[in-house]
Amino acid sequence: MATSDTASIVIVGGGAVGCGVAYSLARAGQTDVLVVEQATSLAAATTAQAAGLVGQVRASIERTRLAMWSVETFRTLQESPGAQPAWREVGSLRLALCDRRVEEFRQLQQIADAAGLEVESIDPQRAGAMWPAMNMDQVRAALWCPSDGYLQPADLTMAYAAHARQQGVRFHTRTAVTGIRVARGRVSGVETSRGLIECQTVINAAGAHAFQLAQQVGLELPIIPVRHAYFVTVPAVHLDPELPVVRIPDATLYLRADAGALLCGGWEPEARSHDPRQIALGQPLPGIDPDWDVLGQFGQQLAPHMPAVTDLGIRSVFRGWPTFTPDGRFIIGESSRLPGFVMAGGCNAHGVSGSAGIGRHVVEAMLESQPSPYVVSLSPNRFLESPWDWETACREARQQYQTYYALEH
Numbered sequence: 001m002a003t004s005d006t007a008s009i010v011i012v013g014g015g016a017v018g019c020g021v022a023y024s025l026a027r028a029g030q031t032d033v034l035v036v037e038q039a040t041s042l043a044a045a046t047t048a049q050a051a052g053l054v055g056q057v058r059a060s061i062e063r064t065r066l067a068m069w070s071v072e073t074f075r076t077l078q079e080s081p082g083a084q085p086a087w088r089e090v091g092s093l094r095l096a097l098c099d100r101r102v103e104e105f106r107q108l109q110q111i112a113d114a115a116g117l118e119v120e121s122i123d124p125q126r127a128g129a130m131w132p133a134m135n136m137d138q139v140r141a142a143l144w145c146p147s148d149g150y151l152q153p154a155d156l157t158m159a160y161a162a163h164a165r166q167q168g169v170r171f172h173t174r175t176a177v178t179g180i181r182v183a184r185g186r187v188s189g190v191e192t193s194r195g196l197i198e199c200q201t202v203i204n205a206a207g208a209h210a211f212q213l214a215q216q217v218g219l220e221l222p223i224i225p226v227r228h229a230y231f232v233t234v235p236a237v238h239l240d241p242e243l244p245v246v247r248i249p250d251a252t253l254y255l256r257a258d259a260g261a262l263l264c265g266g267w268e269p270e271a272r273s274h275d276p277r278q279i280a281l282g283q284p285l286p287g288i289d290p291d292w293d294v295l296g297q298f299g300q301q302l303a304p305h306m307p308a309v310t311d312l313g314i315r316s317v318f319r320g321w322p323t324f325t326p327d328g329r330f331i332i333g334e335s336s337r338l339p340g341f342v343m344a345g346g347c348n349a350h351g352v353s354g355s356a357g358i359g360r361h362v363v364e365a366m367l368e369s370q371p372s373p374y375v376v377s378l379s380p381n382r383f384l385e386s387p388w389d390w391e392t393a394c395r396e397a398r399q400q401y402q403t404y405y406a407l408e409h
Contacts, residue, residue, distance in 0.1 A: 004195025007034035007170070011203045011344075012177050012190065012213055014039070015047035016153055016355040018205035019160035021344050024359030026167035028367060033169045034199075035161075036192060038176040038282060043157035045285075046207045049320030050153040050352040051230055051265055053245050053254055055092055056117050057108050057145055062374040064115040066357030071147055073356035074156070083162035086155040090244050092148035093127050095305075096141045097250035100407055105143045112145075120144045131246060133238045134306050150245055150256050153352045160355075176282050177206075180216045180341070187217075187340030203342045203362065208285055208321040210331075210345035211276035214380075217338050221331060221383050222390070223346045224397035225321035227272045227288055230265025231295050232258050233312035249405035251301040261315060262306075266298045267405060271398040274321070277390070288319040322349045326388070326396035330358060332378040333365035336385075342366060343380045348400060 009030060011018045014037025022035050039045065054074065056067035071089075078087040096102045105121060112119040120143075127142035128134065161171055172194065180202060181189035189198045206213045211223040239257040247254045255264040274286050295317065302309050323346055325331060331346035344362050347354065361378065364371045 004192070004197060005034065006198040008032035008199060009034070009201045009203060010190045010197055010199045011035045011205055013037065013205035013207055013209075014042040014157070014171065014173065015045060015205065015207050016043065016050070016157045016160070016352045017207065017344055017347060017358055018203075019157045019164065020355030020359040021203055021205055021362050022164040022169045023160040024356070024363050026164045026169050028363045030367075031168035033164070034197060035169065035171045036175040036177060036190070036197070037171070037173045040174055042161055042171065042173065043154040046320045046322055047153045047157055047352060049318045051254070051256075051263060051318070052150045052153050052352060053256060054150055054353040055145070055148050055245070055247065057094060057112055057119060057143065059108065059111065061111055061115045064111055064117055066354055066361070068115065068117055069360055070354055070356040071149075074151060077156070077159045077163065080163065083159040084155065085159045086152040087149060088151065088241065089147060089149040090242050091144065091146040092245040092247065093130060094143040094145075094247045094249065095127065095139045096143075097138050097248070099140065101250055102141045104407055105141055108143065118146060130244055133308060134246070135304065138304060148245060156352065156355070177213065178282065180213070182217060182338065185339065187338065201340045201342060201366070203344055205344040207345070207351065208276075208323055209281065210323065210343070212279060212281040214343070216281060217341055219335055219337060219341070219380065219384065221343070221346070221380055222326050222388060222393035222397065223276065223323045223331065224273050224325070224394050225276060225285065226324045226398060226401045227268075227319065228265070228322050228349065228401070229288070229291065229295065229317060229319035230263060231298070231314045232316045232318070233262040233264075233309070234315045235260040236262065236308065236312055247405070248305060251305070252405050253298060253301055255302065262309065262312060264298055264302055264309070266301065267401060268294055269402060271401040273394055273398050275390070275394070285321050288321075290317040290319065322347065322351065324348050324397040324400045326393045326400070328400040330361070330378050331380050331383070332358065332361050332375065333371075333380060335380050349404070
């Protein structure tokens with residue numbers, strides 16, 4: 001195979017995570033970077049199916065700060081000339097329907113306070129004034145985060161790419177990775193449909209194909225694609241794009257306005273995953289037909305809080321394979337087994353919203369002599385140095401999905 005190119009760093013995957021990592025590396029002064037994507041365009045796979053919600057209220061200070069860094073980045077990109085992520089800082093409402101959830105909100109507010117995130121507990125009446133089309137009769141309390149919002153995932157990816165290009169980062173679409181070269185105990189190149197790209201570092205940001213790419217160099221990591229779907233209704237009145245994002249954890253739902261329509265999704269009680277070992281590198285993922293029973297369940301769960309949803313027809317259904325890990329944490333950093341092979345995967349449905357923070361953590365893991373204990377804890381080594389089995393890993397990954405909004409999760 002003839003050498004077609006060289007780069008110091010090759011990022012495999014042109015979605016929000018891969019392009020977000022490229023942007024973060026460029027900002028850190030690492031500009032000899034080449035992003036390769038097998039599709040005809042960037043943001044063509046899981047990113048294209050994302051809802052684009054950005055929430056900063058998390059169950060740990062570290063995750064909250066990661067989300068805050070992402071929002072800061074989205075603001076910067078939105079204010080910059082050229083490509084923008086269509087960032088709308090409309091705020092978010094998290095609604096509690098039971099006393100235990102109210103207590104959880106108190107704990108979340110304490111975490112937000114410790115992280116420096118502005119969050120306020122408000123009564124149902126004030127929440128209802130923010131979303132007049134919603135019925136707040138069952139709501140016990142609401143958590144209001146004014147700096148949350150939503151964006152367009154494809155626009156965000158293109159904004160990352162545009163700003164990274166300005167710093168010298170290159171992008172190759174229609175470029176399928178077929179293997180990883182190793183020489184003298186470390187990464188030496190990436191084999192692609194265009195030829196060999198010589199490099200010192202490969203960053204695996206391949207999303208639902210991240211398992212297969214790691215497997216190319218003998219690393220077995222539990223990165224499990226789990227089905228997720230949401231629907232967008234036909235346009236309706238009173239659905240202004242400046243309405244806050246709404247999350248109803250007790251009904252396992254999220255929703256927002258979408259160009260005059262309603263976007264609504266949720267977390268299935270019986271998640272479906274596929275075994276990544278059955279898909280070869282570069283092969284298409286299993287197709288996903290709309291599951292009208294699940295989508296109908298989302299509508300039924302929302303109806304008591306927004307009765308008008310029963311009269312809104314569905315315009316489109318989005319579905320994809322976001323990846324989950326057994327412990328619900330990202331896999332970020334270099335493998336101790338193979339110098340030069342860096343992970344940026346297992347995003348647990350936070351690939352778009354957390355992409356800027358993930359990029360920052362990758363930079364920290366790669367370039368800082370003493371990464372924080374939190375970033376160290378995300379290393380792929382945790383799955384390479386301790387025994388695990390696939391049946392358990394898949395079950396626990398699905399459990400992470402199913403309990404996404406569960407109390408004490």
